[in-house]
Amino acid sequence: xxxxxxxxxxxxxxLLGSAGLLVGWTSAGSTAIEATTADITARxxxxxxxxxxxxxxxxxxxxxxxxxxxxxxxxFSGTVGFDEDAGELVSVSFTIPMGSVDSNNARxxxxxxxxxxxNVGQYPTATFESTGYAxxxxxxxxxxxxxxxxxxxxxxxxxxxxxxxGDQGGTAKMxxxxxxxxxxxxxxxxxxxxxxxxxDGPLGNTVQIIVSVEAARD
Amino acid sequence: xxxELKLAVFGGVLPGTLTGLAMLAAWILRARKLDRExxxxxxxxxxxxxxxxxxxxxxxxxxxxxxxxGADYATNGVMKLWPDGNTYRFPHAALLxxxxxxxxxxxxxxxxxxxxxxxxxxxxxxxxxWMLVEGYHDAGTITDSTFYGGMGVVAVGGAxxxxxxxxxxxxxxxxxxAPLAALIGAACIGLLFASGYALVAQSSAVFVAxxxxxxxxxxxxWLYGRRRGLHANARVVxxxxxxxxxxxxxxxxxxxxxRFHTYxxxxxxxGLLLIALAPAGLAVLGLRGLHEPERSHDWRAGKxxxxxxxxxxxxTLGAATVPILLDQPSDDAGGTSDEYDGYYPG
Numbered sequence: 001x002x003x004x005x006x007x008x009x010x011x012x013x014x015l016l017g018s019a020g021l022l023v024g025w026t027s028a029g030s031t032a033i034e035a036t037t038a039d040i041t042a043r044x045x046x047x048x049x050x051x052x053x054x055x056x057x058x059x060x061x062x063x064x065x066x067x068x069x070x071x072x073x074x075x076f077s078g079t080v081g082f083d084e085d086a087g088e089l090v091s092v093s094f095t096i097p098m099g100s101v102d103s104n105n106a107r108x109x110x111x112x113x114x115x116x117x118x119n120v121g122q123y124p125t126a127t128f129e130s131t132g133y134a135x136x137x138x139x140x141x142x143x144x145x146x147x148x149x150x151x152x153x154x155x156x157x158x159x160x161x162x163x164x165x166g167d168q169g170g171t172a173k174m175x176x177x178x179x180x181x182x183x184x185x186x187x188x189x190x191x192x193x194x195x196x197x198x199x200d201g202p203l204g205n206t207v208q209i210i211v212s213v214e215a216a217r218d
Numbered sequence: 219x220x221x222e223l224k225l226a227v228f229g230g231v232l233p234g235t236l237t238g239l240a241m242l243a244a245w246i247l248r249a250r251k252l253d254r255e256x257x258x259x260x261x262x263x264x265x266x267x268x269x270x271x272x273x274x275x276x277x278x279x280x281x282x283x284x285x286x287x288g289a290d291y292a293t294n295g296v297m298k299l300w301p302d303g304n305t306y307r308f309p310h311a312a313l314l315x316x317x318x319x320x321x322x323x324x325x326x327x328x329x330x331x332x333x334x335x336x337x338x339x340x341x342x343x344x345x346x347x348w349m350l351v352e353g354y355h356d357a358g359t360i361t362d363s364t365f366y367g368g369m370g371v372v373a374v375g376g377a378x379x380x381x382x383x384x385x386x387x388x389x390x391x392x393x394x395x396a397p398l399a400a401l402i403g404a405a406c407i408g409l410l411f412a413s414g415y416a417l418v419a420q421s422s423a424v425f426v427a428x429x430x431x432x433x434x435x436x437x438x439x440w441l442y443g444r445r446r447g448l449h450a451n452a453r454v455v456x457x458x459x460x461x462x463x464x465x466x467x468x469x470x471x472x473x474x475x476x477r478f479h480t481y482x483x484x485x486x487x488x489g490l491l492l493i494a495l496a497p498a499g500l501a502v503l504g505l506r507g508l509h510e511p512e513r514s515h516d517w518r519a520g521k522x523x524x525x526x527x528x529x530x531x532x533x534t535l536g537a538a539t540v541p542i543l544l545d546q547p548s549d550d551a552g553g554t555s556d557e558y559d560g561y562y563p564g
């Protein structure tokens with residue numbers, strides 16, 4: 001009887017100890033997870049303002065299935081939330097006045113701004129608001145967000161490369177390049193699209209955007 | 219199919235054919251009905267014989283509106299019940315004008331009708347203006363005064379233009395009206411130059427093709443009716459009581475579209491006003507009351523009215539082209555040749 005009781009007590013103690021360890025360990029783990037999440041959300045996103053004079057926004061579209069045509073936007077503005085410690089983007093906000101499109105031909109610019117394409121009078125700006133960023137390597141990542149263009153808002157995902165930092169005259173700078181593509185028919189621009197919605201029509205359906213940003217710390 | 223071929227076929231050939239066949243069928247049926255009535259009432263004295271009505275004049279505005287709707291859809295490839303962009307609402311505006319045009323064709327005469335029709339035209343134009351412009355007002359690119367003031371001008375002024383065009387169309391058959399309407403439709407190519415070469419969403423090009431083809435289809439129906447003796451008992455093809463509401467109303471609304479849908483400003487904006495006024499030149503045909511010039515005892519007076527109407531329309535359209543052509547953008551892209559000329563595919 002005494003031995004059985006002792007065995008029971010030892011077994012109980014072992015069980016209780018194990019349970020306690022298990023509870024303690026999981027609590028510690030969740031605390032660690034909570035702490036990580038809290039670190040992320042509370043990560044310092046140093047605000048930077050995009051310098052248009054040192055940045056570029058370029059678009060590429062297929063022309064009659066034969067060549068790639070490039071154009072640019074000469075005006076834009078934005079802000080970047082940058083984690084200087086991690087060297088990662090936290091948030092990006094961008095606005096492009098669509099009337100600043102430049103295709104190196106005044107008549108074509110007028111056509112692009114008209115109701116056939118951008119319809120600038122009705123949709124004067126395009127905007128991007130990021131919703132998340134995931135680093136994929138040193139200075140690279142994937143930036144997701146909502147692109148509002150031609151009256152429609154769609155979720156897009158951009159590949160970010162060449163995140164870098166620098167200094168100009170005592171002003172801290174950061175920069176990156178983001179590339180993404182979308183189907184212009186998704187935004188209601190169907191002029192000169194091939195019947196199959198592909199790239200072999202008078203103008204391709206896929207538009208590729210390259211945004212090269214340099215921003216200065218506020 | 220290239221864009222230009224699509225434009226020619228769907229913007230011109232098909233609506234023209236539709237218009238011609240529909241009007242021809244309507245007027246042939248009308249002629250046969252009148253023949254039967256004439257034979258059955260042959261013994262009734264002329265003094266108490268019931269005068270035949272104006273016939274199925276409502277067919278023309280209906281088929282004009284439907285033809286335009288199909289033409290625009292086939293060319294643009296977009297037909298939403300309520301499109302996102304205002305530049306795709308021309309078919310909806312045409313439908314509104316067509317509804318008023320059909321009502322004009324079926325309603326009787328009298329002062330109440332005249333007042334009601336004038337109000338309906340103004341309301342249709344105001345509605346069409348709102349359809350085409352409200353998105354720009356919401357976007358803040360047009361002020362309240364411009365938006366609401368423009369709506370008033372288009373509604374009242376446009377109703378006057380339509381009324382004057384209808385006055386002329388009531389004074390002459392399609393023999394005279396159709397070629398003049400085709401001339402106005404062709405001259406609306408000025409809308410293309412004013413709006414900066416937009417060919418698709420602004421629908422300027424399809425309007426030109428539609429305007430010319432449908433007007434000439436009406437003229438062909440008149441010609442057929444004359445050869446087949448339809449004119450003996452049936453009233454010859456007429457384009458009043460609704461047809462001008464659709465035709466002239468669309469001229470006005472296309473000028474509105476070119477004005478507001480062009481960024482930042484249309485080339486030669488004053489010319490757009492003159493294009494919108496051009497259909498009013500038809501009113502010259504009715505200067506001496508509701509007489510058919512070709513049946514007038516004074517043939518010279520009838521021909522004089524036709525010549526004056528032609529002169530008025532040509533002068534208005536000629537004056538419209540001057541500011542539009544003078545305000546075309548210069549090629550400052552560099553180089554000595556305009557590479558944009560090769561931009562259009564096909």
